[in-house]
Amino acid sequence: MHPAMVTTPLLSLEGVGKSFPNGTVALRGARLNVLPGSVHGLVGANGAGKSTMIKVIAGAHAPTTGTVRWKGEEVVWRTPGAARDAGVATIMQHVPLAPTLTVLENVFLGSRGPWRLPRARRAEFARLLERVNYDIDPDAEVMDLAIGERQMVAILQALATGAELVVMDEPTASLAEGERRVVFDVVRRLSAQGTAFLYVSHFLDEVLSLTDRVTVLRDGTVVEEGETASYDEDRLVQAIVGRDLLAVERRTAPPVDAAAPVLLTVRDLRSPAGVRDVSFEVRAGEVVGFAGLLGSGRSEILHAVYGADARARGEVLVDGEAVRRTPRAAVAAGMALVPEDRNAQGLIGTFPIWKNISLPDLPSLASGRALPRERAEAERAERVIADLGIVCPGPEAMVTELSGGNAQKVVFGKWLHGGTRVFMLDEPTAGVDVGAKADILELVRRFAAQGGAVLVASSEFEEILAVATRVFVVREGRIVAERPAHETSEEELLMLANGFGEGGAQGAA
Ligand SMILES: Nc1ncnc2c1ncn2[C@@H]1O[C@H](COP(=O)(O)OP(=O)(O)OP(=O)(O)O)[C@@H](O)[C@H]1O
């Protein structure tokens, strides 16, 4: 490694602009300098242009203006293959793995070298795992993996190419604490060995602790860049949103009235997916948090309640009426699920925003046998866009044209309609910027205050405590503890989620 003073940047962007055919200008005159062996943070609100910049670097988008330099030489990478061959590995925001291939096959997809041969591959795979200190079955099919594991496969895939620069677009957005630490560890370890990183994240604590330098994008323009050490969270937030922002309000909700009607009853729910004898009730006005580590079964419980898991057994009642165990019956009974893997399960890319938003609710928007009333649909879409602050040209925009965080807000918004009574959210704010996060939590509170019931599964216990009235701690597919939100703490939830019993919870504040 060279001393930083005499170093030419490994990668630099100068005056880079990118406009899309629909007129959106995603980048204007953007610059970036990534020094060799450094960890460079890239931050900005949803729609600021981070992923677009990354796609330019990765050779997936041709910039409209400006130049890209690699080790001081001007380059034009017309394909992702060209960037990869030069030494840039990119982990995109939405992991494009091949679901029907195994972990091993995915990891070496597209990488050249001696590991075309099965034996060499396995040995190299084992070396990679050791390098990152992680363990995963090489023969598992990717479609059977949890989202966090898929993210790890994408990281392994990037490392397998032996890149000098690894670009990560929100690598930890759907990871639990343990895996998040694996990612940090990988970044720290490899950067110490000379690999440079460009790291995009909405978790500002990650950016502050992991990166050496940081670039802030706002509306496609670089508004600040500097040494990370000269920033604290407040200054970074201010640079991102362009104004002071109140911290996510930590007002723990009081329990709801015990006389409130029971909206959702779940009895003896179990599934081979790892749900074991789960029974609970949720009253109107309640926001129940499911706090659990990755693999604890928190998502599986929501899926089983919703009827998305055909192998699940047990009873689910809404308003005292049994609901058949299919998503269609669940929707008819007023249940909605916003899954963690929103990209795969939530949206139809070739439909405009307004159509995606009114999909779940076509019956109530339709008058008699006529087609859904376009006016009503357009109005709703405009309301959702305004309520959630979705950055887009308008309701006619295709969802494929949205930034990652804004697409998530559309999924969230499509269920916010009159027919939903039981709202189930899996990691509701993953990938959402600091400003929108507060908005979404407020919408959840409002939904409950209007008589709905909400189930929120999250690995961010702080977030659960910010919205929930009651918390279930999930471990090994069971609800192992229940706490009123105002009588517990992040520390206590973490202990319980890790399997330390009540007796050991002396650390709870
Ligand atoms: N293919 C496309 N066609 C048209 N507009 C697009 C396209 N891709 C992105 N955009 C627009 O470009 C802008 C920047 O999007 P980008 O995905 O770079 O944002 P981002 O900073 O990565 O946001 P997020 O934090 O939500 O992932 C947004 O307004 C987005 O709607």
Ligand SMILES: [Mg+2]
């Ligand atoms: Mg993005």
